[in-house]
Amino acid sequence: MTGYKVANGNGTAKTNGNSNGHSNGHCNGHKSADYTAQENPTGSGKIRCELTPEELRALRVLHEDTYPYEVIEEIADFITKGSGMRPKIGIICGSGLGSLADIIQDPKIFEYEKIPNFPVSTVEGHAGRLVVGTLEGATVMAMQGRFHFYEGYPLAKCSMPVRVMKLCGVEYLFATNAAGGINPRFAVGDIMLMHDHVNMLGFAGNSPLQGPNDPRFGPRFPALVNSYNKDLINKAIEIGKAMGIESNIHVGVYSCLGGPNYETIAELKALRMMGVDAVGMSTVHEVITARHCDMKVFAFSLITNKCATEYSDKKDEEANHEEVMAVAKNRQKACCELVSRLIREIHLASA
Ligand SMILES: O=P(O)(O)O[C@@H]1C[C@H](O)[C@@H](CO)O1
Numbered sequence: 514m515t516g517y518k519v520a521n522g523n524g525t526a527k528t529n530g531n532s533n534g535h536s537n538g539h540c541n542g543h544k545s546a547d548y549t550a551q552e553n554p555t556g557s558g559k560i561r562c563e564l565t566p567e568e569l570r571a572l573r574v575l576h577e578d579t580y581p582y583e584v585i586e587e588i589a590d591f592i593t594k595g596s597g598m599r600p601k602i603g604i605i606c607g608s609g610l611g612s613l614a615d616i617i618q619d620p621k622i623f624e625y626e627k628i629p630n631f632p633v634s635t636v637e638g639h640a641g642r643l644v645v646g647t648l649e650g651a652t653v654m655a656m657q658g659r660f661h662f663y664e665g666y667p668l669a670k671c672s673m674p675v676r677v678m679k680l681c682g683v684e685y686l687f688a689t690n691a692a693g694g695i696n697p698r699f700a701v702g703d704i705m706l707m708h709d710h711v712n713m714l715g716f717a718g719n720s721p722l723q724g725p726n727d728p729r730f731g732p733r734f735p736a737l738v739n740s741y742n743k744d745l746i747n748k749a750i751e752i753g754k755a756m757g758i759e760s761n762i763h764v765g766v767y768s769c770l771g772g773p774n775y776e777t778i779a780e781l782k783a784l785r786m787m788g789v790d791a792v793g794m795s796t797v798h799e800v801i802t803a804r805h806c807d808m809k810v811f812a813f814s815l816i817t818n819k820c821a822t823e824y825s826d827k828k829d830e831e832a833n834h835e836e837v838m839a840v841a842k843n844r845q846k847a848c849c850e851l852v853s854r855l856i857r858e859i860h861l862a863s864a
């Protein structure tokens with residue numbers, strides 16, 4: 514067999530025939546910007562000089578994953594020029610919480626697929642649009658759909674839009690998510706204001722900041738204590754009281770796992786022992802990226818399901834995405850009000 518294996522960008526290995534028309538593997542003097550010489554595994558010792566379309570595509574996918582400063586700057590320019598705005602607050606809508614972007618006034622909408630170099634959303638409940646406009650007088654941009662590690666995107670790509678927000682002028686990141694409640698005091702529909710996180714992907718040696726550091730974004734070794742802005746947490750608690758939902762608001766620790774599978778009982782027990790209150794599949798790498806470039810962060814989890822931490826035969830204790838979406842839909846009004854009121858306070862304080 515003369516073929517060899519190349520990742521095709523979907524994470525699956527593909528065997529290519531010698532589809533470049535040069536069956537002997539000789540150099541033909543053809544120059545390609547993406548050219549990488551490889552030893553031909555035919556054992557002939559000769560070097561194959563042309564890349565197949567699949568290889569070129571794989572290289573491009575790799576390149577796109579690196580997102581240098583200049584590429585992020587181009588995306589940010591596209592958005593600020595296209596919207597005529599430099600938003601101050603960035604919002605990331607969690608699963609089923611896209612309505613947070615629907616309340617934005619005078620919206621300019623950018624479909625992800627039309628934004629140069631932007632990934633696409635593949636998850637139900639994540640529409641795949643960037644909405645720029647005003648909310649309670651403040652200029653905002655909201656991601657109606659985020660990127661998850663389990664979709665096959667590297668963490669740097671999942672959180673790349675946070676850097677785009679930064680270069681658009683964003684100072685505050687509001688990150689929201691749907692999460693499973695591990696703390697037994699939490700009920701479905703409660704809101705947990707994040708005051709810290711346990712980064713399970715980080716424990717496994719994965720970070721959105723891996724690779725060369727560009728100091729234009731931030732330092733090589735950023736500190737993460739005090740990542741979640743205490744003033745904003747306190748303001749949100751006050752707003753919760755004013756809304757009459759005080760008993761549904763908690764402050765706690767979120768943990769991000771890779772997904773897409775939900776957790777086993779043993780994993781949930783272990784997370785609880787580590788002090789985790791709610792578990793999900795996002796947000797943490799976005800927060801790390803935001804803190805790296807010195808944004809103020811406010812984040813909350815909508816508890817969409819209670820995680821069982823004891824063994825049981827009951828089917829209804831198994832998490833599922835339909836339930837997650839249904840609960841998010843039911844609670845979107847309260848989530849929208851909390852976010853709007855907090856943004857109003859930030860705007861008034863800076864006016
Ligand atoms: O984007 P978030 O973190 O809100 O979505 C959660 C995690 C999975 O994507 C999905 C599981 O139901 O909801």
Ligand SMILES: Nc1nc2[nH]cnc2c(=O)[nH]1
Nearest residue numbers: 691692693792793794832
């Ligand atoms: N990992 C994880 N993510 C979720 N998103 C919503 N619910 C859950 C859950 O129970 N576990």
